[in-house]
Amino acid sequence: MTHPRLSARSAPLLSSGTVRELSEAARAAGTGQVLDELWTARRFLDGTPAAVAILDTDLRYLYLNDTLAGFNGLSVEEHLGRPMPEVIPGSGPSAEVAREVLRTGRPQTVVFDGRVPDHTVDVPRWWLGAFHRLEAEDGGILGVAAVVMEVTEGIRQRESLRRAQERLELLEETASRVGGTLDAAEACRALTDLLVPRFADYAAVDVLDPEGTRRAPATPVPVRLRRMAVAAAPGVPEPLTPATRSGEVIFHQASSSMSHVLTAHKPMVLNRPDDDTLRMLAPTRQRLERYRALALHSVAYLPLMVGGEPVGAVMLGRRAHSPEFTPDDVELLELLTARAATGIGHALRYTHEHETALEMQRAFLATPHTPGPGVEIASRYLPAGRGAEVGGDWFDAVALPSGRTLLVVGDVMGHGVRAAAAMSEYRSLLRALALQGLAPDRLLAEADRTAHALDLDRVATCVLALLDPAAGRAVLATAGHVPPLLVRPGAAPELADLPVGPPLGTGAGGYESRPCPMPPGTLLLAYTDGLVERRGEDIDTSLAALAGTPIAAGHPLPDILTTVLDRLAPAQSEDDVTLLAARTL
Numbered sequence: 001m002t003h004p005r006l007s008a009r010s011a012p013l014l015s016s017g018t019v020r021e022l023s024e025a026a027r028a029a030g031t032g033q034v035l036d037e038l039w040t041a042r043r044f045l046d047g048t049p050a051a052v053a054i055l056d057t058d059l060r061y062l063y064l065n066d067t068l069a070g071f072n073g074l075s076v077e078e079h080l081g082r083p084m085p086e087v088i089p090g091s092g093p094s095a096e097v098a099r100e101v102l103r104t105g106r107p108q109t110v111v112f113d114g115r116v117p118d119h120t121v122d123v124p125r126w127w128l129g130a131f132h133r134l135e136a137e138d139g140g141i142l143g144v145a146a147v148v149m150e151v152t153e154g155i156r157q158r159e160s161l162r163r164a165q166e167r168l169e170l171l172e173e174t175a176s177r178v179g180g181t182l183d184a185a186e187a188c189r190a191l192t193d194l195l196v197p198r199f200a201d202y203a204a205v206d207v208l209d210p211e212g213t214r215r216a217p218a219t220p221v222p223v224r225l226r227r228m229a230v231a232a233a234p235g236v237p238e239p240l241t242p243a244t245r246s247g248e249v250i251f252h253q254a255s256s257s258m259s260h261v262l263t264a265h266k267p268m269v270l271n272r273p274d275d276d277t278l279r280m281l282a283p284t285r286q287r288l289e290r291y292r293a294l295a296l297h298s299v300a301y302l303p304l305m306v307g308g309e310p311v312g313a314v315m316l317g318r319r320a321h322s323p324e325f326t327p328d329d330v331e332l333l334e335l336l337t338a339r340a341a342t343g344i345g346h347a348l349r350y351t352h353e354h355e356t357a358l359e360m361q362r363a364f365l366a367t368p369h370t371p372g373p374g375v376e377i378a379s380r381y382l383p384a385g386r387g388a389e390v391g392g393d394w395f396d397a398v399a400l401p402s403g404r405t406l407l408v409v410g411d412v413m414g415h416g417v418r419a420a421a422a423m424s425e426y427r428s429l430l431r432a433l434a435l436q437g438l439a440p441d442r443l444l445a446e447a448d449r450t451a452h453a454l455d456l457d458r459v460a461t462c463v464l465a466l467l468d469p470a471a472g473r474a475v476l477a478t479a480g481h482v483p484p485l486l487v488r489p490g491a492a493p494e495l496a497d498l499p500v501g502p503p504l505g506t507g508a509g510g511y512e513s514r515p516c517p518m519p520p521g522t523l524l525l526a527y528t529d530g531l532v533e534r535r536g537e538d539i540d541t542s543l544a545a546l547a548g549t550p551i552a553a554g555h556p557l558p559d560i561l562t563t564v565l566d567r568l569a570p571a572q573s574e575d576d577v578t579l580l581a582a583r584t585l
Helices: 016-028 033-047 066-072 092-104 152-178 184-195 257-264 275-281 285-294 327-365 417-434 440-453 539-547 557-568
Strands: 051-055 061-064 108-114 125-135 141-150 202-208 223-232 249-252 268-271 296-306 309-319 375-382 392-399 405-412 460-468 473-479 485-487 514-517 523-527 577-584
Touching: 051 066, 066 141, 092 108, 092 125, 092 141, 125 152, 152 184, 152 327, 184 202, 184 223, 184 309, 184 327, 202 296, 202 327, 223 257, 223 309, 257 268, 257 296, 257 309, 275 285, 296 327, 309 327, 375 392, 375 557, 392 417, 392 577, 405 417, 405 523, 405 577, 417 440, 417 460, 440 460, 440 473, 460 523, 460 577, 523 557, 539 557, 557 577
Parallel strands: none
Antiparallel strands: 051 061, 051 141, 108 125, 125 141, 202 223, 202 309, 223 249, 268 296, 296 309, 375 577, 392 405, 405 460, 460 473, 473 514, 485 523, 523 577
16 A cells, blocks of 8 residues: 655745735736735634634645634744644644544544633633645645634533533422432432432431420521431441431531521532531530541531421531532522422421321320120221322220120211321210210211311211120110121121211211120221222122231230221222221120
């Protein structure tokens, strides 16, 4: 294979002034067409806004226009006769492309970046360069020509659009992950998982705690918060991961960054804080030692704002080779935490209401049940899954005169604190009426009339069983409730056949009692519909499954309840499940 030969080293091209003089002289002699064309070409090259250069085979500048000279920050004369890498340090990639074009003869178009020699502005810029080989008429290689246009603005716009798209996707991910749960701890963990290691080496979320600092103070004061989530990036020393535990109560002193952020409602960034500053932001001496061991060189605090008020704050730390926090970092983190704060605020409010209702319900259900003589009881209560609100289930056992016992299992319609409060009203009402010695049907009728007159905003279903062990019988009545299960000694379980009256609180009335034989050893199991209702399944199917459960009336009551729950209670119930088992002796 033969290669084009290199021409002798060329001298720099004639100057524009020399070309103009030659052109004028030739025109005066009547032979100036070629030089006129040369002069026109030079005027085009000298005046184009594109940067133009001609290099010889050693990449020495033979020609360049003022545009290129301006890019490089040197005069045209300072370029001519000198190699490109010598004139422009850092031009290695462009020089490599030029050498490749000289070697192969194939033109190339490339985008390259760099910085102009302007000491006032040190920002990256981009150029589009087109290179092609110049050959003499006899085929010899003269050098390479380069035409360069700056494309910085277009690339910056494209990068801006890309960053905007990435930012939008990040905010959507934040809303989906943090706002996709009503569990406050899970929502806070989702936020720290987003932040670490993408934005920080360490992150923690502290929230205002009803048992600590309920509201953000107006001025910096000591605050007692609850740490809901903490995360550390891979590489953080094992003994320090995590530096705190989720659920731990954190006391922040008045001088701390956390206290200032909750008060000012603005982010605070500490890049390379000195030891005195570190001592101020550390809640305790032990925590200070932990922070030092973590070797955090930069820390950022951002408030979690909902409706103009903080519900907590996020702490982020960077260590080792991670860069310091920049204003762009903080701007993006503000957007992210603002989006996350909405989900965390909803979850905190729900969690507080859920736990309040649950504690109310447990408090009522924990009241000692004292049945009359000849009756033993056992109960079980399973609250709904974390994603559902607490319901208004309750059970009760009231010892009555003449050795009788009234059993009650009920369910207030709806969920939450108001349902739990309504449950307590129905429970107290039925207890008071039971002591008047009313039969179950009259007791339900009076309870319905009273609840309707009091305008209780929730209706309730319930089943009553008045047990008389001495007589070996019971009287049952129901207000819109599922029927209890009866298991007599030596017989198969069966559902009580009861006329169903309307729920309490409707004012409709119309309840009936039905006597039922209960010889000694008979088991009665009352329950709420959370045990047998399934989405997409007929309740009769679940009731049949309950009746088909292998239950021996003589087994210990707690074991019987466990058997029923194991066979029927759903793993993730959408409603509470309440059971009350009673056996006559």
